[in-house]
Amino acid sequence: MRKSRMFYRMLVSSFQLRKSRMLIALLAIIVGTAVISGLLSVYYDINVKMGMEFRSYGANLILTPSSDSQQNVFPESTAQEIAGVFPQQNVVGYTSNLYGLVKINSRRLVVVGTWFDQISKITPYWELTGTLDTDRKASGTAFVGKTVSDKLGYKIGTVLPLKDEVTGNEQKVTVTGIISSGGTEDNQIFINLSDAQKLFHQEGLANAAYFSVTGEGIDAAASTINVKYPQMELSPIKQISGSEAVMLKKISSLVYIVVVIILLSTLLCVATTMMTMVMERKQEIALKKVLGAQNKALSLEFLSEAGVLALAGTLAGLFFGYFLAQVIGQSVFQSAISFRWAVIPLVTVTALLVAGLASLIPLRSVIGIEPAVVLKGE
Amino acid sequence: MSILEITGMSKKYGSLHALQDITFSVEPGEWVSIMGSSGSGKSTMLNMIGLMDKPSTGEVSIDGIVTSSLSSKKLTEIRRDKIGLVFQQFHLIPHLTALENVMVAQYYHSMPDEKEAAAALGRVGLEGRSRHLPRQLSGGEQQRVCIARALINYPALILADEPTGNLDETNEKIVLDLFQELHSEGHTIIMVTHAPEVGELAERQIRLEYGKIREIRVPGKILI
Structure with missing residues (x-):
């Protein structure tokens, strides 16, 4: 068996064993990425949409x-x-x-x-x-x-x-x-x-x-x-173009604030879940250390789990985010929001960064686990 | 050359002397049991020999490698390459099958080899149980998986911490028979136990008391 296959097997079985915890972290990422991708899609379209809205106020x-x-x-x-x-x-x-x-x-x-x-x-x-x-x-x-x-x-x-x-x-x-x-x-x-x-x-x-x-x-x-x-x-015509600029600035600020809040709450949720998983797996981690696993290898395993969660969450989040954008587009501008390819790498990188950051504290705990203490059950 | 050489080893936790001035060596193919009552320092000594902890003073050499000044990364490498560990509580990964539990040791050592892992399970009489999860195995079977895992990377030294402590009489006999077989094949075994009947199977018994060597006995003879 190749090393990569064993790595994949361990990863999959880890997900299977902790379905409910993984699901919580996955849901947090899905909700986070859906809202962020939806808002970003709206944000990218907002200049056009607001421009059209403001054109109903006449010449500018x-x-x-x-x-x-x-x-x-x-x-x-x-x-x-x-x-x-x-x-x-x-x-x-x-x-x-x-x-x-x-x-x-x-x-x-x-x-x-x-x-x-x-x-x-x-x-x-x-x-x-x-x-x-x-x-x-x-x-x-x-x-x-x-x-x-x-x-x-x-x-x-x-x-x-x-x-x-x-x-x-x-x-x-x-x-x-x-x-x-x-x-x-x-x-x-x-x-x-x-x-x-x-x-x-x-x-x-x-x-x-x-x-x-x-x-x-x-x-x-x-x-x-x-x-x-x-x-x-x-x-x-200042009344029109000025209002348009002010409105766009306000909406941009609102989008930034909402995105930051969503990112923070996702970060918190994923970090808590990862931390709980580390606590639950202390014995497994200690045993792997005894068997010769270096901290780097163990960190890679945890980061891979976080990465898989982030990618799966992003995939679903982008899907739901697109529909969220359409709901916002129809209810606010009475028109569809165009799909923006730029949202995909942006949201994916953000989700991976959030998952990576959320893993930092749990990773410190992984590194700090003492096999002699944990395996004696003290 | 001795497989294990301990010279003037002491371990202090704050003001508590867990081990004091321990000196002994273990030769290739020897079976040594470390005995003593609870709190005598058996487990502390096992942690030192297994390179899971460092002595406060003194030296531990494994297969000629002096370990006291080595980094934790290097100690992990030596443990991986030279030592096979068997625990009282088995410590199998619950979501991996018996076969995969053995392969985990190969994975962190070099390369997982399914055939070799299956052969190791066969060696401990578990050919038909390789696809079972730990929860589907009896205590004795779990301990045998643990022994197969300890053997898979051909360690110079097998360290067993109360390997029969959680087993019933039948399974205890199966596991001890296995250790006797391993010994007869030339494996070096250090076994920590509080059970005299288990300790007596060894060629040499080291009795600890309050962190000091109280007695070293070979069959029919007390050396110290």
Whole structure:
């Protein structure tokens, strides 16, 4: 018989004899690795998930002419160029806006030219009644803010005669929808950007552009773009991007704390079980020493037992951890959490380290066992 | 050259003198029994000879190797290579079969050899019990497994600590017959016992009292 086979035989029989104790240690490792792998999977996905969640709060970047440029407008093509700087899959949407004052039957109101097709992406939190003509080339339609609608009686179907006092241009638009945002937009009238450009005689120009972008490094990207376009200023909308960063930091801290607590409790449970096993096996260890086992060989036997427990626990823990991640994903983000291969080596190494650390004190006891004392039963 | 040579060996535990100025030697093929009442120092002496403990003063040499200054690692190696131990309580590993219990000694010595281990069990009359766990064996059978384990690495010295102390009369006879056979084959045996009828089987009896050698007797003659 090969030495390795005898080693394996001793290992297996040791597990068979102490099924209940081994099971306790195994369960501790399974629970620990399941929670850790589940949390890590969620943690890896959290940037994406939180990014998507925060995109429902609308745009997180705003582009305006820089304070040095002396201009309050810029070519609308610039917004397209800047959107192209970000990875395409990260750009949820963007729009160029042109603002102006119009007179409607002696009342002055703010009119915003925008791309109707981007409203659901840039301001998904708006409540809209009616229909939007999402064709950018369409002309002659408008939707009005709720306050304007309530105060001035503009309803769906009302025709509004818009007049720019500066250029004297006039255009009639029909109200097709009413929006409610709870903000300044409730006092504004929205028309197609091309209609606004004609009305205010600002063809191809815009005052501001809004971007909704996911992914990391938005601040850094904004800085790069600002260097490349010195006449423009791209700034994160602090309320949104700031909240996102704070929330991510808090969640990261929470994950770290939970992982540390789980590791400590697993460590404690495995160490206690290993210690009990050493106490139960004092005679066996003493006998092996008498038969010629060196401390190194005995330590290897115990570490192998701990290693097998750690690996078996990790295997089951990864399996349960994946399902735990899905439960968290569905209940918190209403979407699945992707499987991350990186979790496997991370959790395996962690479990082996925990099992190894948990064996340290029991190993000291193994080394300290005196055969002469133990085998006399004193 | 003596298999065992003890010179001026003493052992103190605090202020208690467990052994005092012990000197004797054991020649190859000799059977020596160490006798004495409880607390006389028999077990302490066995621990010294078995290299499980170190004397406070004096020397213990096994097969010509002076052991007093050796590390615990080296002492384990000498014990593994030179000494076969038989215990009163058998001390078999409960989750391993009789055969595997014998092979454990081979495992820590060199290489497990199933055929050789089975032959050792056959040598002690346990051919048909090799796959049994210790709990499935009688006390006498367990002690015979213990003897097979002690013999498996061809030790220069067999140390037996009250080997019949836990056995009934029938099994005691089987085990003692086995020791007599081993002796007739030329094995060197040191047996600790408190039973005079067991001690008398040896060629030489060393009687301890309060940690000192009180008497050394060979059949029909008292040497000291």
